[in-house]
Amino acid sequence: MAANTFGEHFRVTTFGESHGPAIGGVIDGCPAGLRLDVAAVQSALDRRRPGQSALTTARKESDRVEFLSGLYEGQTTGTPLAFLLRNEDARPQDYDAMKSAYRPSHADFTYDARYGLRDPRGGGRASARETACRVVAGAVAEQLLAHLPVRITAYVERVAAVALNAPPRLYERTAVDATPVRCPDEDVAAQMNAAILEAARQGDSLGGAVVVVAEGVPAGWGSPVFDKLQAQLAAALWSLPAVKFMEIGSGMDGTFATGSAHNDAFTTDSSGQITTASNRSGGIQGGISNGMPIVIRLGFKPTATIQHPQQSVTPAGEATVLEAKGRHDPCVLPRAVPIVEAMVALTLVDAWLAPPARLDQLRR
Numbered sequence: 001m002a003a004n005t006f007g008e009h010f011r012v013t014t015f016g017e018s019h020g021p022a023i024g025g026v027i028d029g030c031p032a033g034l035r036l037d038v039a040a041v042q043s044a045l046d047r048r049r050p051g052q053s054a055l056t057t058a059r060k061e062s063d064r065v066e067f068l069s070g071l072y073e074g075q076t077t078g079t080p081l082a083f084l085l086r087n088e089d090a091r092p093q094d095y096d097a098m099k100s101a102y103r104p105s106h107a108d109f110t111y112d113a114r115y116g117l118r119d120p121r122g123g124g125r126a127s128a129r130e131t132a133c134r135v136v137a138g139a140v141a142e143q144l145l146a147h148l149p150v151r152i153t154a155y156v157e158r159v160a161a162v163a164l165n166a167p168p169r170l171y172e173r174t175a176v177d178a179t180p181v182r183c184p185d186e187d188v189a190a191q192m193n194a195a196i197l198e199a200a201r202q203g204d205s206l207g208g209a210v211v212v213v214a215e216g217v218p219a220g221w222g223s224p225v226f227d228k229l230q231a232q233l234a235a236a237l238w239s240l241p242a243v244k245f246m247e248i249g250s251g252m253d254g255t256f257a258t259g260s261a262h263n264d265a266f267t268t269d270s271s272g273q274i275t276t277a278s279n280r281s282g283g284i285q286g287g288i289s290n291g292m293p294i295v296i297r298l299g300f301k302p303t304a305t306i307q308h309p310q311q312s313v314t315p316a317g318e319a320t321v322l323e324a325k326g327r328h329d330p331c332v333l334p335r336a337v338p339i340v341e342a343m344v345a346l347t348l349v350d351a352w353l354a355p356p357a358r359l360d361q362l363r364r
């Protein structure tokens with residue numbers, strides 16, 4: 001039950017439901033002395049906000065972040081950094097149908113199975129509204145990582161069968177945000193856009209894939225065996241709603257190759273630094289970063305709530321037909337991009353703040 005906290009050293013706890021008065025969080029472990037750029041945190045939230053375009057849910061939330069503690073004269077004090085986002089555009093009556101019928105492939109049935117009761121309004125805690133809190137915490141984490149600098153960018157690589165056929169790389173966020181679908185190729189983005197609008201017109205939904213790349217992560221982050229960096233990233237990213245697959249580096253494709261074709265040969269770069277000639281490992285070996293970009297592909301399913309009558313049952317097990325209302329994302333991918341970046345930032349900052357494992361790096 002106590003499962004609303006992520007991270008060991010930079011620890012974030014989130015709270016709140018989709019249609020309650022507010023959502024928020026507490027970050028414990030943020031080092032003192034960070035001059036927090038609250039406007040940048042707000043910009044991160046604006047990228048996730050509902051109602052940005054015809055591709056997203058029409059719910060209107062201003063999502064103004066209020067920091068309640070842990071800041072003095074613009075700097076973090078090392079004490080808990082608490083923040084709040086008020087829910088403004090809740091329409092709980094839209095969810096009356098979901099009290100008496102389980103939404104197929106949503107969390108209604110399983111929350112009842114675990115807790116014996118649930119808040120049906122907007123999916124309650126299972127709503128992606130909760131991810132706004134991750135974006136706030138992730139934006140704080142990013143500002144810490146910027147000191148190294150580590151840079152993280154995600155983008156939509158595929159919507160249903162419409163794919164950007166280019167090797168994963170770190171794009172500029174401005175290029176990603178140039179299209180509402182958040183694919184950095186304008187032509188492919190236009191096709192994705194059309195596919196989502198057509199699905200929405202039919203009351204249906206689409207899934208797809210997001211790629212996230214983190215550059216600047218030094219070699220040596222991650223703690224085997226149970227806290228391997230990929231295990232922490234998996235915990236972070238698989239905790240996002242609607243995720244259906246994740247792969248690192250060569251991923252599934254790599255499993256078809258031979259070792260001789262797959263291995264990343266070692267070499268040195270122009271400054272004499274040890275590096276690899278290819279990056280099929282996706283930046284992690286043995287659960288520890290190797291200094292190459294971390295490359296992850298993440299698959300999201302089509303949005304569960306669709307505007308079609310669907311076969312379901314009541315909590316008592318009687319057959320019924322669900323006619324869902326409410327405002328929903330016809331495709332979660334465009335809004336998933338900043339959330340994925342946030343979860344990667346939270347994982348990386350936690351790995352960075354872990355105590356050194358070498359005697360020569362321990363402080364006296």
Ligand SMILES: Cc1cc2nc3c(=O)[nH]c(=O)nc-3n(C[C@H](O)[C@H](O)[C@H](O)COP(=O)(O)O)c2cc1C
Nearest residue numbers: 106107126127128241242304305328329332335336
């Ligand atoms: C950015 C984002 C937006 C989402 N919007 C919706 C939505 O509008 N309607 C919906 O039914 N599910 C939406 N979801 C997915 C549900 O929250 C998710 O499917 C549900 O909690 C069940 O969890 P599961 O799919 O991981 O099993 C969204 C997910 C993300 C990441």
